[in-house]
Amino acid sequence: MIASMPGIKTNVIKKLHLTFALSVIAFIMACSLSSLQAQIKKTSIHFFPQARIFRLDAADVSYVFGINEKNQIQTLYWGQRLSSEDAFSTPQSSAEISSFDPSINTTPLEYVAWGGGLYVEPDLKITFPDGNRDLTLVYVTHTIEGNHLTVSLKDISREVYVQLHYQIDEATGVLRRSVKVQNKTSSSLKIEQIASATVNLPRAGDYQVHYLTGRWAGEWNLQTQKIQPGKLTLESRRGTTSAQNNPWFAIDRGSNDPENGDVWFGALGWSGSWRINVEQDQAQQVRITAGLNPFDFGYLLHAGETLKTPFFYAGYSHKGIGEASRLLHRFEVNTLLPHAPSPKLRPVLYNSWEATGFDVDEAGQERLAEKAASIGIERFVVDDGWFGQRANDKAGLGDWYVNPKKFPHGLKPLIDKVHSLGMDFGLWIEPEMINPDSDLYRKHPDWVLNFPGRPRTEARNQLVLNLARPDVRDYVFHFIDQLLNGNQIAFLKWDYNRNWSEPGWPAVDIEKQKKVYVAFTNNLYSILKELREKHPHVEIESCSGGGSRVDLGIMRYTDEVWPSDNTDAFDRLSIQDGFTYAYSPAVMMAWVTDSPTWVNHRTLSLEYRFLSSMQGSLGVGANLNKWQPEDFAKAKKMIAQYKSIREIVQRGSLYRLVSPQNDSEHSVTETVSEQRDSSVTFAFLHSSTMMYPFPRIYLRGLSPDKMYKIESLDGKLSAATPSLASGSFWMEHGVDVDLRGDFQAALFRLNAINQ
């Protein structure tokens, strides 16, 4: 076009051509530079060789560490995302405080072995066959492949290699860390302690830590305490995760605002004995070390062998503990669960346990199935009692054949019936357990965890099969595989009703026996993995007498978890509140059961019980044979209501507006849909005193400028509530619900209107 312009000389035209071409090149370069910058803004792992710095950035988080002058790996920063322009200089180890606290203790290290005068918690402790117990790890090399960084360390003189693995999740900034130890020496060594990671917080003295404690039927209590000089140990020595402590923590700067302020959080993905230490050391450095529990531990690593630790997940939020939970929920649903990033919404299930106990049989279950189908149940689950000689908890575990008296024609007629009613079929199993009164135990008394000549302590009349043994592993895999091959089963409720005692493994050499702590859990995972590969349509629930095996390790292989055997709808408010600090409502099964409950004889209305359970993944566990027509009508209506909001509840962003653990009279949760175009709010009044009205509810997470219609699904809104208002109005002015009396509840929904 330029060339054809009249009156312009050719060399001028050439010049113009050149200028044009140059500006196109400059434009392209600028574009690719800015797209490079955009890429760096997205998710990146970089090594800056001159400064010897590693930098991981994703979502709102930056994590920076480097190689110091002693070739140690030193933490530099973990917190809100920094500019890509921000540069760090080569780390320098910290000075000793005094002759009593040498530099190795005062330098915030990413992974430190016991050796060289270390007094803070070591990540790794090894005894060599010559009696040497000193280990000093230094940087050797590293690799970056996609979003995976591996930093290799080695002892200063021995051929022991430690690889530190890092991954950062693009959407949440959640870091996944683990370690692989390789024994390249020519002899065996004994690992006496091994963590997956240490994370260091910015030096400060005003931290408080939150963690979860509990017991059977009383799980998920949130504890909060100031971090002071010394050490807080959260752990399980029980062989499995346990409800006593859950492997999760969150740390903030003493803020009481759940939606503001810095929060660092972490969770260990391990379903065996574990330990998390939160330590404030001599130099006021707070460091968190998470990994296998060193109690009764000793892992013999032969020449040429490697040991991999579980994954430790660590995240940061600058929007309070509320956002910290939401990040974890998002990470679980989008990255961790077996069908991530798009796990199926949980179907509404019926489970017969509280209705029938061990008295399951074909006719009784069919009767319940008909009733369950009539209210909109989508999955029918037969619980304990269908197999072996299982009349009560004294016999049968281990004998996984269908009880011929209870189901004379096998499970098929019942399964066909369940299918004909439009539901899928689920079955309870407890694969790792055995009753001494079972054919399996009579045949294989050596298959349980035991120390020869010592008592075998029973709990609920059962012993623990030693899943570390290859023959036991095969037996367990094959009976489940056969069960799934022979029956159209869509769902397994995988139970585990006691912890370990006498954890001996006499079948192997003495020095290998303590490997049971690792081999048991790894075999459990490998069975679950293999079953899932062979039977991709089967879903699995992790249950351990309630919430004793809920962790990010088992959740990689299971679709949902059972938080507690306590199904009292009021107690559940606290249980569910605690649970959601760490785990998503998308996996949190919650049944509506009978009233008064077996737990505490409390009487609650059916609406209240439904509203309590509808905050998670809804199930029904009541004895439908005792229900009246009006109960069926109400249940049918509420299940339909739940289905209309389930996507919001299971996929949305949860705001614990009023926690039942902090406020004895009320509790409120709100969940906002992913697109922020709807929300559902559950409000509970525990008891009315002195005629105080229900406190105004200030919603969160809406778009301030969008207009939302409010709809009451259950309970009453105050008469003055407008039917349409902006997100700002609902968040700043708030909503009044009209609740009076004891144990009352309400549910309302907001829907954005198209503008």
Ligand code: DGJ
């Ligand atoms: C414990 C579980 O938590 C219950 O739901 C039930 O399945 C029983 N075990 C069955 O023994």
